[in-house]
Each structure stands twice: as structure tokens, then as C-alpha cells.
Amino acid sequence: MKGKLTEIKWLPEYDIKVEIIDESHRSLVDLINKLADMINRKACPETMSEIFFSLIHYAESYLIREEILLRDLGYSQLDQHKAKHRLFIEKIKSFRESFSSGDPDICQDLYNFLVDWFHEHILQYDKETIAFLKGKGIS
Numbered sequence: 001m002k003g004k005l006t007e008i009k010w011l012p013e014y015d016i017k018v019e020i021i022d023e024s025h026r027s028l029v030d031l032i033n034k035l036a037d038m039i040n041r042k043a044c045p046e047t048m049s050e051i052f053f054s055l056i057h058y059a060e061s062y063l064i065r066e067e068i069l070l071r072d073l074g075y076s077q078l079d080q081h082k083a084k085h086r087l088f089i090e091k092i093k094s095f096r097e098s099f100s101s102g103d104p105d106i107c108q109d110l111y112n113f114l115v116d117w118f119h120e121h122i123l124q125y126d127k128e129t130i131a132f133l134k135g136k137g138i139s
């Protein structure tokens, strides 16, 4: 790894003004920053269980709440959106397996995956989804 990983700073434009979703996005950023800090301190992978624990919580609590919100509002792209969440969960499970089997690159690989997810799923957070929420008057 070259140099230290830098922290992701939350910017006001990341907020989409829907509490459940903003809370979920912020909690993921906190988690990514925690992982970066662990990698920087070379405390990884010894402290990875904690990260997996938080990731499972993120998936079980926030992703599901987001799906319920979108379902209740009658979002037509819900299946596609849920499929992305499922893929995320599958990937986290496979990272956990690699971790259990002692993969030495697990910390950096997981970090890269989460940063990509942050950019793809969160920063570009399905523009369509946001447009839908605004249309419903809740954003």
C-alpha cells in the first residue's frame, strides 16, 4: 500500500434529506473511515471482526429499512435496487469467508470495495431513486 488512506469527509451535498437514507449513508462512511484508520495503524486484520459486525448491522438494518421505505412508496425500480443490495450482502459474505481463511489482502480489498460502493451506490445514489423520492415530496 502506498501512503496513508485518507478519511472520507461528509459533505452537505451528500445529504438527500431523507433521514433513513442519510443516516444509512453516514454510517457507512463512518465504517469506511474506521477501516481506513485500522489499515493505517496496521491494526488490520486483527480487528476485522468488529468491521464485519458493523457491516452486517448496516446491511440488516439500513438496507432493509431503505427497501421498506421504497416499497411503501410504491417505487417501481425496487426489484433492481434490491438486487444491488443483495449483491452487496453476498460480496460482504465472501469477504468474510476470505477473512476466515486468512487472506492477507482482505483489509485493503474490502476497503476498495466499500469505497466503490460509496461512489456508485451512494454518491450517484440512483439519481432516479432520489428523483422518485422528491416526486413523493419526501426529499
Ligand SMILES: [Fe+2]
Residues within 6 Å of the ligand: 066, 081, 085, 121
Ligand atoms: Fe440502496
